[in-house]
Amino acid sequence: MTNEMIAYALLATVVTASVPVIAVQVHRRKRDKLRRRGIKRYEKRHVRQVPDPSE
Secondary structure, eight states: OOHHHHHHHHHHHHHHHHHHHHHHHHHHHHHHHHHHTTOOOOOTTOOOOOOOTTO
């Protein structure tokens, strides 16, 4: 292995390991901001039920 390949492998490892950590921090920060505004619960996948107009 050349030094260049080792450098790229280390860089890929660092990026791969840091992406989930950054995602968790962004989610916590967003939740924190909403809580400060008074919104106690935030669910990204929450879908509001819309009544069916055909009923």
